[in-house]
Amino acid sequence: MAKADFEVPELQEYTEVPKYVEGTMAHSSPYVAKPDHNTPLGFPGELVPDWHEKTLEAMGDLLGKYRSFQVYLDSCVKCGACTDKCHYYLGTSDPKNMPVARQDLLRKVYRRYFTFAGKYFPKLVGAADLTREVLDEWYSYFHQCSQCRRCSVFCPYGIDTAEISMAAREILDRIGYGQKYCNEIIAKVHKVGNNLGMPGPAIRDTLDGLEEDVLEETGVAVKYPLDVKGADILFVTPSADFFAEPHIDGLIGYGKVLHECGVSWTFSTKASEAGNFGMFIGSYENMRRVSMRIREAAIDLGVKRIVFGECGHAWRVAYAFLNTLAGPWDFLDPNYPVPQHICEFTWDAIQQGKLKFDKSANDDKVLTFHDSCNVARATRMGDKPGGQFEIPRNVIKAVCNNYVDMEADTIKERTFCCGGGGGLLTDDLMELRVKGIVPRMNALNNVVQEHGVTHMAAICAICKSQFTKVIPYYGFEMDQIVSVHQLVSNAILLTGQGESDDDSDEDDE
Amino acid sequence: MSFLTVVYAVLFYLATAVLVVGVGRKIYVFAKAPAPLKIPTTPAPTTQTGVIMRMFREVVFFESLFKGAKWTWLFGWVFHMGLFLVLLRHARYFQDPVFFPIELIQPFGIYAGFAMVAGLAGLFGRRLLVDRVRYISAPSDYLMLVLLGLIGLSGLMMTFVVHTDIIAVKQFFRGLMTLSLSELPADPILLVHLMLVALLMIIFPISKLLHAPGIFFSPTRNQVDNPREQRHLAEWAKRFEQQ
Numbered sequence: 001m002a003k004a005d006f007e008v009p010e011l012q013e014y015t016e017v018p019k020y021v022e023g024t025m026a027h028s029s030p031y032v033a034k035p036d037h038n039t040p041l042g043f044p045g046e047l048v049p050d051w052h053e054k055t056l057e058a059m060g061d062l063l064g065k066y067r068s069f070q071v072y073l074d075s076c077v078k079c080g081a082c083t084d085k086c087h088y089y090l091g092t093s094d095p096k097n098m099p100v101a102r103q104d105l106l107r108k109v110y111r112r113y114f115t116f117a118g119k120y121f122p123k124l125v126g127a128a129d130l131t132r133e134v135l136d137e138w139y140s141y142f143h144q145c146s147q148c149r150r151c152s153v154f155c156p157y158g159i160d161t162a163e164i165s166m167a168a169r170e171i172l173d174r175i176g177y178g179q180k181y182c183n184e185i186i187a188k189v190h191k192v193g194n195n196l197g198m199p200g201p202a203i204r205d206t207l208d209g210l211e212e213d214v215l216e217e218t219g220v221a222v223k224y225p226l227d228v229k230g231a232d233i234l235f236v237t238p239s240a241d242f243f244a245e246p247h248i249d250g251l252i253g254y255g256k257v258l259h260e261c262g263v264s265w266t267f268s269t270k271a272s273e274a275g276n277f278g279m280f281i282g283s284y285e286n287m288r289r290v291s292m293r294i295r296e297a298a299i300d301l302g303v304k305r306i307v308f309g310e311c312g313h314a315w316r317v318a319y320a321f322l323n324t325l326a327g328p329w330d331f332l333d334p335n336y337p338v339p340q341h342i343c344e345f346t347w348d349a350i351q352q353g354k355l356k357f358d359k360s361a362n363d364d365k366v367l368t369f370h371d372s373c374n375v376a377r378a379t380r381m382g383d384k385p386g387g388q389f390e391i392p393r394n395v396i397k398a399v400c401n402n403y404v405d406m407e408a409d410t411i412k413e414r415t416f417c418c419g420g421g422g423g424l425l426t427d428d429l430m431e432l433r434v435k436g437i438v439p440r441m442n443a444l445n446n447v448v449q450e451h452g453v454t455h456m457a458a459i460c461a462i463c464k465s466q467f468t469k470v471i472p473y474y475g476f477e478m479d480q481i482v483s484v485h486q487l488v489s490n491a492i493l494l495t496g497q498g499e500s501d502d503d504s505d506e507d508d509e
Numbered sequence: 510m511s512f513l514t515v516v517y518a519v520l521f522y523l524a525t526a527v528l529v530v531g532v533g534r535k536i537y538v539f540a541k542a543p544a545p546l547k548i549p550t551t552p553a554p555t556t557q558t559g560v561i562m563r564m565f566r567e568v569v570f571f572e573s574l575f576k577g578a579k580w581t582w583l584f585g586w587v588f589h590m591g592l593f594l595v596l597l598r599h600a601r602y603f604q605d606p607v608f609f610p611i612e613l614i615q616p617f618g619i620y621a622g623f624a625m626v627a628g629l630a631g632l633f634g635r636r637l638l639v640d641r642v643r644y645i646s647a648p649s650d651y652l653m654l655v656l657l658g659l660i661g662l663s664g665l666m667m668t669f670v671v672h673t674d675i676i677a678v679k680q681f682f683r684g685l686m687t688l689s690l691s692e693l694p695a696d697p698i699l700l701v702h703l704m705l706v707a708l709l710m711i712i713f714p715i716s717k718l719l720h721a722p723g724i725f726f727s728p729t730r731n732q733v734d735n736p737r738e739q740r741h742l743a744e745w746a747k748r749f750e751q752q
Binding site for chain 1 (some may be wrong): 535538539541542543544545546547548550551552553554555567571573574576577578581585635636639640641642644645646647648649650652712715716717719720723724726727728729730734736737739740741742743745746749
């Protein structure tokens with residue numbers, strides 16, 4: 001078990017709704033961004049002296065630009081339906097982690113300065129002055145929301161706390177009070193092309209290594225191309241796929257599927273990152289700048305299609321925003337959706353009979369699937385609503401014999417966030433991450449106990465990183481988390497595989 | 510014409526003006542603010558017809574609330590449907606002759622009054638008893654329930670306890686509509702009832718009652734899930750395209 005300097009919650013059979021305990025997470029606050037992180041994004045280097053005025057100015061600006069922000073601040077009736085839905089509330093008992101209470105941190109200021117009732121009867125309607133304490137509380141609690149949208153499923157008006165969180169972070173950024181983790185990463189993307197700051201040669205090195213590994217393992221020369229002009233498909237994937245476990249095993253799987261389908265494809269150095277942290281900080285401009293790399297790469301390389309690897313928030317930006325931010329895609333092949341998810345691609349190929357599998361290759365595992373929050377509640381795969389639930393499951397079931405779903409209240413549109421989404425996947429928020437994972441751990445533990453589940457598959461770089469790091473706190477092993485395309489990779493039978501190297505195959509056993 | 514009648518006449522003209530102008534202004538603000546990105550909570554309908562169906566289920570059955578909190582749904586739905594029938598029943602005080610459908614629902618409207626008050630009591634109890642809901646409640650949240658409850662109770666009292674001269678009340682409101690003032694009966698319960706209704710109309714546009722128009726403008730509920738097929742560029746975002 002991993003060690004912690006805070007109390008790690010005990011797992012329960014079912015996630016119980018705790019009585020609230022005030023202030024349990026008031027100390028939680030990520031590192032503040034430095035001028036180096038802020039200025040490349042177009043934000044002031046540090047907290048501006050006239051922050052009070054600038055905060056209200058920014059709020060007013062966003063009210064006019066985002067209907068969601070305006071409508072959601074006005075429409076909440078405090079019915080309480082969301083109060084027991086957030087994994088951070090369930091894991092920390094801090095009442096300010098109830099979605100409505102989190103929104104109210106901002107709503108009380110909105111009411112005070114922008115509404116009649118709040119201007120003249122502040123006490124009556126719970127309006128409050130904007131003070132430095134309020135600002136610090138925003139910084140703390142709007143960095144305890146992973147923008148997973150679970151609350152929005154149950155709200156009678158569809159109020160999405162993610163929208164409020166994004167607006168709050170945008171306001172904080174505009175006064176020079178941004179978060180280091182997100183802003184540093186976005187600065188890296190602007191400069192190098194990916195979140196990890198990996199230069200092109202390092203990616204090529206990694207891919208060379210993978211080609212050797214796959215050749216040795218299968219006897220088939222699967223290529224992992226980079227910056228190949230004239231390729232049909234531009235493949236955009238989270239940079240963690242190039243080196244982290246189990247992400248990289250998924251990347252190996254993408255390559256095998258694309259190889260077996262006989263399509264020409266390439267990664268791009270310029271667009272060597274699917275993730276778009278511009279969304280986390282609610283910055284349309286930064287999100288657009290990050291998205292434009294993909295457009296530029298597609299034009300430079302002259303591709304006809306764009307396919308995305310396994311990544312949750314990235315898929316949201318790709319599926320729901322990319323057309324708006326970086327479109328129109330009229331120069332690409334209109335016969336394919338732009339962009340396409342690798343699970344859509346693989347599932348299509350399976351249905352067309354292009355792929356052959358030996359499902360027994362995954363017989364050492366009993367699988368379950370974690371629906372990534374942003375894939376589940378902000379995107380779709382395929383033509384039909386809910387395809388984002390069915391298609392990854394279909395792919396898993398096509399390559400594995402043993403599959404069990406977790407409890408209905410914790411999957412599909414009701415899925416719980418992994419606890420590290422939305423720009424919170426940083427070590428300075430470790431306590432939050434360990435506590436926020438509780439509802440998912442309870443559900444996983446249940447299927448482990450009752451159905452002998454051994455592995456949980458995911459299709460998001462953040463989920464995979466968060467789980468591998470945090471599940472050891474609960475007595476699980478980090479390699480119990482797998483990529484969906486890792487399972488595909490295990491089971492796929494490549495054409496020519498094992499034909500010429502019968503003897504060497506035996507040696508490996 | 511009595512002073513009281515004049516006061517109430519002015520009050521209702523004022524309340525109606527505040528309600529119409531206030532809510533109209535807010536709807537204009539909601540409508541004018543663009544939704545720059547596609548953010549429907551998925552799975553979401555892929556067609557406009559599908560969105561209309563989703564909105565219908567949301568507005569008529571409170572679908573999302575049903576998923577989220579069964580007791581709140583029960584009390585909330587009973588209250589709102591009760592209120593809806595009661596409002597329909599009250600239409601007869603403004604129509605001459607009364608439309609046939611309005612006549613038909615008269616008996617149901619009376620029992621709906623009880624449902625409405627019962628629902629409100631349930632919502633009040635939940636607000637008081639569930640620690641999480643108590644935590645998020647401001648004084649105005651309780652007062653709103655009290656206000657609606659008193660309107661309901663005073664209305665029921667006039668039906669079942671102390672009758673008022675309902676013909677005269679109708680003449681008063683018809684008079685307001687045709688700009689020919691007629692005397693309002695000076696029954697205390699009626700006056701309380703009408704005073705509270707006017708108050709409700711006045712605070713509507715400056716309170717959380719804005720959830721009524723708000724739901725129709727909620728992007729997570731009213732957007733079609735078709736972002737790959739259609740670009741969705743906001744007016745203010747177009748300036749980035751020129752760079």
